[in-house]
Amino acid sequence: MFRWFENRLAPFPPxxxxxxxxxxxxxxxxxxRGAWPYLLTATVLMALIAGIEVxxxxxxxxxxxxxxxxxxxxxxxxxxxxxxxxxxIVLVLLPGMVWLHSLFQxxxxxxxxxxRIRWQAHRYLLRQSMGFYQDEFAGRIATKxxxxxxxxxxxxxxxxxxxxxxSVYFLGTLLLVGNADWRLALPLVAWLAGYLVLLRVxxxxxxxxxxxxxDARSRMTGRIxxxxxxxxxxxxxxxxxxxxxxxxxxxxxxxxxxxxxxxxVTGLYGLLYLLNALLLFSIGWLSIHLWLIExxxxxxxxxxxxxxxRLWGMSQWIMWEVSALFENIGxxxxxxxxxxxxxxxxxxxxxxxxxxxxxEIVFDHIRFHYGKGSGVIDDLSLxxxxxxKIGLIGPSGAGKSTLVNxxxxxxxxxxxxxxxxxxxxxxxxxxxxxxxxxxxTQDTSLLHRSVRDNLLYGRPDATDxxxxxxxxxxxxxxxIESLRDIHGRRGFEAHVGExxxxxxxxxxxxxxxxxxxxxxxxxxxxxxxxxALDSDVEAAIQENLDQLMRGKTVIAIAHRLSTIxxxxxxxxxxxxxxxxxxxxxxxxxxxxxxxxxxRRQSGGFLEAATTPSSAHxxx
Numbered sequence: 001m002f003r004w005f006e007n008r009l010a011p012f013p014p015x016x017x018x019x020x021x022x023x024x025x026x027x028x029x030x031x032x033r034g035a036w037p038y039l040l041t042a043t044v045l046m047a048l049i050a051g052i053e054v055x056x057x058x059x060x061x062x063x064x065x066x067x068x069x070x071x072x073x074x075x076x077x078x079x080x081x082x083x084x085x086x087x088x089i090v091l092v093l094l095p096g097m098v099w100l101h102s103l104f105q106x107x108x109x110x111x112x113x114x115x116r117i118r119w120q121a122h123r124y125l126l127r128q129s130m131g132f133y134q135d136e137f138a139g140r141i142a143t144k145x146x147x148x149x150x151x152x153x154x155x156x157x158x159x160x161x162x163x164x165x166x167s168v169y170f171l172g173t174l175l176l177v178g179n180a181d182w183r184l185a186l187p188l189v190a191w192l193a194g195y196l197v198l199l200r201v202x203x204x205x206x207x208x209x210x211x212x213x214x215d216a217r218s219r220m221t222g223r224i225x226x227x228x229x230x231x232x233x234x235x236x237x238x239x240x241x242x243x244x245x246x247x248x249x250x251x252x253x254x255x256x257x258x259x260x261x262x263x264x265v266t267g268l269y270g271l272l273y274l275l276n277a278l279l280l281f282s283i284g285w286l287s288i289h290l291w292l293i294e295x296x297x298x299x300x301x302x303x304x305x306x307x308x309x310r311l312w313g314m315s316q317w318i319m320w321e322v323s324a325l326f327e328n329i330g331x332x333x334x335x336x337x338x339x340x341x342x343x344x345x346x347x348x349x350x351x352x353x354x355x356x357x358x359x360e361i362v363f364d365h366i367r368f369h370y371g372k373g374s375g376v377i378d379d380l381s382l383x384x385x386x387x388x389k390i391g392l393i394g395p396s397g398a399g400k401s402t403l404v405n406x407x408x409x410x411x412x413x414x415x416x417x418x419x420x421x422x423x424x425x426x427x428x429x430x431x432x433x434x435x436x437x438x439x440x441t442q443d444t445s446l447l448h449r450s451v452r453d454n455l456l457y458g459r460p461d462a463t464d465x466x467x468x469x470x471x472x473x474x475x476x477x478x479x480i481e482s483l484r485d486i487h488g489r490r491g492f493e494a495h496v497g498e499x500x501x502x503x504x505x506x507x508x509x510x511x512x513x514x515x516x517x518x519x520x521x522x523x524x525x526x527x528x529x530x531x532a533l534d535s536d537v538e539a540a541i542q543e544n545l546d547q548l549m550r551g552k553t554v555i556a557i558a559h560r561l562s563t564i565x566x567x568x569x570x571x572x573x574x575x576x577x578x579x580x581x582x583x584x585x586x587x588x589x590x591x592x593x594x595x596x597x598x599r600r601q602s603g604g605f606l607e608a609a610t611t612p613s614s615a616h617x618x619x
Contacts (some may be wrong), residue, residue, distance in 0.1 A: 005107035009035055011115035017124040022340040024333060030118045031152050038108045043160045045101040049166045052094055054172030057303050057310070059086055062300035109157065117149035122341050127430075129344035130410040139225025141338060141502065143218040148335025151214075151328040159324045166318050173307045181296050183303050187282040188311075194275050195315065202268045203326045206261065210330030213257035218334070220250035229498065268323070269316075276312045283308045345412050345430065353432035356522045358386035359419050359553035361407070367415035368406055376402055377576040379416075386421075386442035389554040391564030393594060394573035400557045403573075404525055407555075409433055420523070438521035442528030444512040446503070451480055452492040454511060458519030464492070467518060473547070479507055517548050524549060526556040561598055 013034060020030045032039070066079055074085075122145055125132075133141075170192070178185035188260075227234060234243050287301040296304075357611040361384040368377045377399045384390055392400040405411055407418060409425055418425045426431055438458070446454050455467040471477045483494035485502070496502050496511075503511070516524070558564045565584040571593045572580035572587070580592050587594035 002103075002107055005103045006112070008104075008108045009038055009112040009116070011112040013116060014565060017120040019124065019342055020121075020336070020340045022336055023457055024329065024336070026341065027332065027336050028152055028155055031120065032156055034116065035109065035113055036102040038104050039156065039160050041108065042101055042104045043155075043164050045097055045104070046161050046165045047168045049094065049097055049101065050168035051172055052097075053090065054112075054169055054176060054307075056086075056090070057176065057307050058532050060299075060303060060306065062299060064297075064302045068298050086483040105157070105161070110153070113156075113192075114149040114153045117152055118145055121145050121149065124339070124343075127343060129339070130405070131344060132341065136338070137219075137222030137226055138229070140218045140222030142225075143221045143490075144335045144338045146341060147214060147217070147331055149334065151331035154328040155325060155332060158272045158321055158328070162318070162325075166314070169314070170311075173311065177300075177304050177307060181290055181300070181446050183290065184283065184286060184296070184300075187279055187286065190282075191275060191311075194278075195272075198268065198271055198275070199322055203322055204262055206264050206323050207263045207326035207330045209257055209264065210327035211334050212330075213254065213261060213327075214331040214334040216250070216254040216257050220247070220254045223247050223250040265323075272315060280305075280308050280312060345409060347429050348427060351429045352428060354420060354423060354425070354428040354436055356421055356436050359522050360384065360386045360419075360421050360554075361523070361553060362419045363403070363407075363416070363417065365416040366406065366413055366418060368411065368413055370411075370554070377406075380576065380578060381416075382571065384553060384555070384579060387551060389549055389552075389556070389568045391567040391570045392555060392557045392573060393561065393564070393570055393597065395422055395573075395597075399576040401527065402575055402576075404439075404527060404555065404557065407525075408437060408439070436521050437523045437525060438516040438519045439525040439527065440512050440516050441508070444505075444508040446496050446508055446511060448495060448498040450489070450495055451483065451511070454496060455492075455515055455518060458515040462518055467492075467514075470514040470518040471511075473517055474510045476507065476510040498509050513548075522552055524552045524554045526554065526558075528558055572597075 018030075021027050066075065070078060125141065125145070137164055168187075174185055174188055177188060183580055190422065224247050227247060233238060283304055287296065287304050290296040291298065291301050361382075363380055363382040366377060366380050370376055380399075380403070382403075392403065394400055402411075406413060407425070413426070420433075420436075447457065452464070452467060455470065459466070471480055480494075481491055483496075484490050485494045487495075489495060496508075554567075555569060556564045564570065568583070569581060570584060570587055571578055572592075574593065580587055580590065580594050582590070588598065
C-alpha cells in the first residue's frame with residue numbers, strides 16, 4: 001500500500017528542464033506541475049477533516065444539553081442512534097480520512113515533490129555555462145538547490161494544506177458560536193482582526209530576515225566547502241587559522257540573521273499570548289453573562305469555551321506555520337536568484353548533432369573579450385586542415401586556452417564563427433560537439449568514484465577489457481592494480497577521492513590520458529597533457545600519444561616546446577593574435593618570437609611573458 005502511494009508522483013520526470021520563472025508565484029507553479037492532482041486531493045481531505053472536527057465540538061454541546069435536560073432512563077433510547085452515528089464518525093470515518101490524507105501527503109508528496117525540484121534544478125544547472133560556475137562557490141550552488149527544493153515544497157503544502165485547514169476551522173467556529181448567540185461571535189471577530197494585524201506586521205519582517213538568512217547560510221556553507229575542497233592548499237600554506245577566520249566571518253554573518261529572527265519571534269510570541277488571553281477572558285465572561293440571562297444553554301457555553309481553548313493552542317501553531325511559510329518564501333526568493341538565471345549558452349531550436357568525416361577546423365575572424373569590450377582575442381583567423389596536428393605556443397595570457405574554450409563552446413563568440421567540417425558550432429548541439437572532442441587538461445580533475453567509473457566516463461559503453469587496454473597504453477595499469485581505498489576496494493573498484501586527491505599528479509594525468517584514449521574522439525586537444533609527468537614516464541607514453549593522435553585533428557598547447565616541436569605546424573600567439581606560423585625548423589630560421597622563446601627555455605619550459613621589445617620585434 002505504501003509503495004502504491006509512493007509511486008504516484010514520479011521523482012525523476014524525464015522531460016528536459018526549462019528555465020524556471022524569476023517571480024515567486026510563477027516559480028512555485030513551475031515546479032508544482034505534475035503534483036496538482038495529489039495536492040488538491042490532500043487539500044479537499046484536510047478541509048473535510050477540519051469541518052468534521054468543528055462539527056464534533058457542536059455535537060459535544062448537544063451532549064451537554066442532553067445530559068442536563070433528559071432522563072437517564074430514556075436517554076439511550078432517545079439519543080442512542082445519534083451517539084452510534086457519532087461513534088462511527090469518530091472511530092471510522094475521521095481516522096480513515098486522516099490516514100488517507102497522510103498517505104497522500106507523507107508518501108506521495110513529502111519525499112517525491114522536493115526530489116522532483118532537485119532533479120529538474122540540477123539538470124538545468126548542469127547545462128549552465130562555465131562562467132556561471134566560475135562566479136559561484138560550488139557548495140553555495142549545491143546548498144541553494146537543496147534548500148530551495150524544500151522551501152518550495154513547504155510553501156505550496158502550507159498554503160494548500162495548513163491555511164485551508166485554518167480557514168475552514170475558523171469559519172466553522174464562527175458559524176457554530178454565532179449560531180448560539182451572535183454576541184459570542186464578536187470577540188472572535190475582534191481576535192481575528194488583532195491576529196491579522198500581528199501577521200501583517202511580523203510575517204513580512206520574518207520573510208525579509210529569512211531571505212537574508214538563506215543567503216547567509218549558503219555563503220557560510222560555500223566558505224566551509226571551499227576550505228575542504230582545497231585542503232591541500234590550506235595545509236601547504238599553513239593557513240588553517242586563516243581559513244577558520246574566513247569561515248567564522250561567514251558563520252558570524254549567519255548568526256546575526258538568527259539573532260534578528262529570534263528577536264522577532266520573542267515579540268510575536270508575547271503579543272500573541274496576550275491576544276489569546278484577552279479572547280479567553282472575553283468569551284468566558286460573555287458566555288457566563290448570556291447564560292445568566294438565559295440567552296444561551298450550558299452546551300453553548302461548553303462549545304464556546306472549548307473552541308476558544310482549541311483556538312488558543314492552534315493560534316500559536318498557525319502563527320509559526322504562517323511565519324515558516326514566509327521564511328520559506330524568503331528562501332525561495334533567494335534560491336531564484338541562482339536557479340532562475342538564464343543559460344548563457346543555449347542550443348538553437350534548430351540545432352543538429354555535429355557530423356565529422358574529415359576534422360577540418362576553421363576560426364573565421366573570431367572576436368572574444370570576456371565582455372570587456374576589448375583585449376583577449378580580436379579578429380583571429382586560423383585554418384586547421386583535416387588530420388593536421390598543430391601546436392599552440394605563446395606566453396601566459398596570449399589567448400591559447402581561450403581559443404580552445406571557444407572551440408568547445410564553453411563561451412559564446414562575440415564575433416566571427418568557428419566551423420568544423422563546414423558546420424558552425426553555434427548551429428550544432430553542445431553535447432554532440434563535445435562528444436567529438438577529446439581533451440586532456442593540465443589541471444586534471446577526477447570524479448570521487450571508482451577508477452572504472454573515471455575511465456568509462458570517456459566512453460560509457462566500453463567494456464572492462466577496452467578500459468584495461470587504454471590503461472595499459474597510458475601506463476596506468478601498474479598502479480591501478482596496487483590501489484586500495486579506505487573501504488577495502490581494490491584496483492578498478494578503488495575510489496580516487498574528491499578530484500582524485502588520493503592519486504599523485506602524474507597518476508591523475510595518466511588516468512586522464514587513458515580516459516581520452518578510450519573516448520577516441522576525432523578531434524584531440526592536449527593542454528599541457530604531459531606537464532605532470534616525469535621524463536621517463538613521458539617518454540614511455542609518448543609513443544602511445546602518437547598512436548592516439550594518428551588520424552585525428554590535434555591542437556596541442558605546451559609551455560615545454562620540446563613536446564610539440566614535431567607537430568605539423570606551430571602557431572605562435574601573443575596578446576590574442578597569431579604572430580607566427582610554420583614548422584619548428586621554419587620558425588627557428590625566421591629568428592622571431594618563437595626562436596627567442598626556444599632559446600630562453602630553461603629546463604624545457606617557456607617563460608610566462610616576453611619583454612615589450614621582443615614582442616615589438618616579433619610583429
